[in-house]
Amino acid sequence: MARPLRLEFAGALYHLTSRGDHREKIYLDDQDSRTFLDLLGKEIFQQHWFCYAYCLMDNHYHLLIETPEANLVRGMRRLNGVYTQSFNRRHAVFQGRYKAIIVDKENYLLELCR
Numbered sequence: 001m002a003r004p005l006r007l008e009f010a011g012a013l014y015h016l017t018s019r020g021d022h023r024e025k026i027y028l029d030d031q032d033s034r035t036f037l038d039l040l041g042k043e044i045f046q047q048h049w050f051c052y053a054y055c056l057m058d059n060h061y062h063l064l065i066e067t068p069e070a071n072l073v074r075g076m077r078r079l080n081g082v083y084t085q086s087f088n089r090r091h092a093v094f095q096g097r098y099k100a101i102i103v104d105k106e107n108y109l110l111e112l113c114r
Contacts, residue, residue, distance in 0.1 A: 008072040018080060019060035026059055026083075028091060036061070036083050047075040 020026040027033045033056055040063070044051050050066040065072075103109055 006073055008067065008070045010068060010070050011066070012070075012072070013064070013066045014072060016063040016065055016076065017060055023059050026061070026087065027056060032087060032090070035086055039079055039083050039086075043075045043079045047071050049075065 018026075027036065036056065037054075040051070040054070043049070044065075048068050048071075050068070051063065052066065053062075053064040055062040067075075103112060
């Protein structure tokens, strides 16, 4: 099932939250928090948002953002995406991209399953 579209319009005021997967921590130290706040500041500037309040918790954050333009989705996609990439690079959560190898059903499938 497709996700419902987000309502975004000029002049909207949003209480935004985002939580770590399985409620895991998204900030492991002060450098992670500073990185997130730097990225948030850049996004606020680029999107012309007004940030009235924010709260960073270990495993999630809260933002109170007003969007003079209808650009919430674009800005949040970039904020969360860039922060996640930075966090993963720094803490080596994953080792690069996933691997996908084509399996020859007749010659290798049974051996692979064993």
